[in-house]
Ligand SMILES: Nc1nc2c(ncn2[C@@H]2O[C@H](COP(=O)(O)OP(=O)(O)OP(=O)(O)O)[C@@H](O)[C@H]2O)c(=O)[nH]1
């Protein structure tokens with residue numbers, strides 16, 4: 001099950017207590033203080049990984065603790081530190097403190113980590129309290145409690161390209177045709193219930209990630225269909241591929257579907273979700289041109305999108321692979337250009 005939000009409590013380990021002990025040596029009636037300090041409590045650390053792609057695990061694991069530090073020992077032995085607890089979350093997870101609302105981390109890269117609850121300091125053993133006036137202190141201090149927080153985790157996938165469009169236009173078939181992803185496809189609406197990520201490795205370009213999300217329909221912003229909650233998973237992309245299709249005309253039935261109108265409806269939904277997202281560069285892809293009634297309209301649609309709207313346009317068939325190479329060429333170039341624009345310093349050498 002795909003879960004992209006979770007609430008958890010994290011409790012770091014308590015510091016171990018210091019102790020009060022005295023040296024026992026032959027011929028020394030009363031040795032000096034030698035009580036060691038307590039060990040530090042373990043931290044709770046979040047680590048981003050590509051091996052997880054949902055926050056599902058946290059539906060049942062609501063409280064995550066780290067180990068406490070151990071008590072100090074005699075002979076000035078510091079107690080063992082508590083083990084840190086490392087929690088693996090998917091890349092793209094944002095970590096918020098529930099109380100302050102503050103964003104503690106945005107884990108965008110694999111291996112990136114953040115301490116979300118710091119372990120308590122260990123207490124001091126009595127050897128710390130020796131002074132000229134008190135050569136045999138019995139004083140020691142207790143370890144400090146570990147930090148405790150309630151966190152809200154939010155997953156927002158990170159991809160270079162996002163596939164959007166009505167249900168059944170062939171988004172999942174396209175991601176399967178261009179990438180390593182093999183999502184379910186089907187001749188019915190809402191086959192895809194959760195986002196899929198696929199890596200495209202094409203020619204000499206750097207591999208890039210494409211996200212396929214559940215289909216959108218009119219009123220998605222009001223919760224129609226599966227709603228627009230999945231749109232957040234294409235917020236962190238540089239390019240949207242807007243997939244359209246021509247539906248077969250059925251005698252006497254007007255289902256209101258038309259590629260130009262579909263396109264406008266989805267753009268309207270995007271805008272309602274996030275104004276900025278609706279301004280993201282889009283490539284319009286007409287799919288299913290292996291079907292004669294689709295091929296028939298390709299020229300006219302191309303003219304509409306390129307000339308009237310000034311948008312790039314490709315006609316493809318994910319089923320027969322027609323136009324798939326051009327699509328991958330286009331995406332690879334757009335992605336590398338996008339990366340270049342985002343991080344020009346990295347390319348200067
Ligand atoms: N003829 C033809 N059929 C296609 C093509 N691409 C996809 N289909 C079919 O269209 C139907 C829907 O394809 P999906 O890839 O599941 O569509 P989707 O956009 O992911 O749909 P949702 O996940 O429901 O939003 C399936 O029956 C596919 O086999 C194509 O290029 N040509």
Ligand SMILES: [Mg+2]
Nearest residue numbers: 171172191192
């Ligand atoms: Mg799908």
